[in-house]
Amino acid sequence: MPELPEVETTRRGIEPHLQGRRISRVVVRHPMLRWPIPADLPQLLSGQRIEQIERRGKYLLLPFREAGRAQGTLLLHLGMSGSLRIVAAGSAAAKHDHLDIEVDSGQALRLHDPRRFGAALWQPGAAGEHELLADLGPEPLTEAFDGRYLWERARGRSAPVKTFLMDSHIVVGVGNIYANEALFSAGIRPDRAAGRIALARYERLVDEIKRVLARSIKQGGTTLRDFVGGDGKPGYFQQQLLVYGRGGEPCRQCGAVLIDVRIGQRSTVYCPHCQR
């Protein structure tokens, strides 16, 4: 369940176990993810010291430096079904445990991904140079992401605003759940053409995106312990969703029946009364 808050929660959960540790061994069990895990990844990583874990959109980044210079970066993406856990190095692997990165504490970072839409890639130098990251939009929780930016990017666009929002080249980290939720909170119909929404409404929308993401990250803190402990419960933010997964049920705001449609091949729920 990797939306941005989940990825950020994962980052916070694993970083304390890995920071300052030296990689002792890398085990690749199934290299065919979205792209193949590079065959030389074990050699590239072995002996490296992990300094920190960064996040860009839904990517987790482990940059490695040598004498202060960026030497290379491990890129991890969880796709639709990926998760990362801290486990004891060498512990029995389950089905779909594709990659272990063992460190000198006796622990290991384990990538589990049934659908294999995730990725583990190596980028020489800084991660930003990787073509998958080079053209990403701004982080949603920064000041660079504001109503005017979104409004400007939307000029002349006829695609539904929901599809527009979920395009990582426009803004990173807004997945299907939070696109639905933020549009509801902002009172905007998801099928409205992105280019036909006023600046003021985009300002409201940006506020709601930031609010819902921040709130979810905050609650991820609770999920976090389960995550690292290996329990991996479904996100507990789920209980607070206003529209996602609630098609046919009453709107929590006005009681109208929530509409369930598909936009851009993704399930979309909205309130026909509250959202215009």
Added chain:
DNA sequence: CCCAAGACCTGGCGGC
């Protein structure tokens, strides 16, 4: 350039 649809892959669920 923009947009919609297809593609990747496995597992869980409801219906028959």
Added chain:
DNA sequence: TGCCGCCAGGTCTTGG
């Protein structure tokens, strides 16, 4: 219980 179709948190690629 078994089989079938549909659905799922992402996003790159393709074709118009």
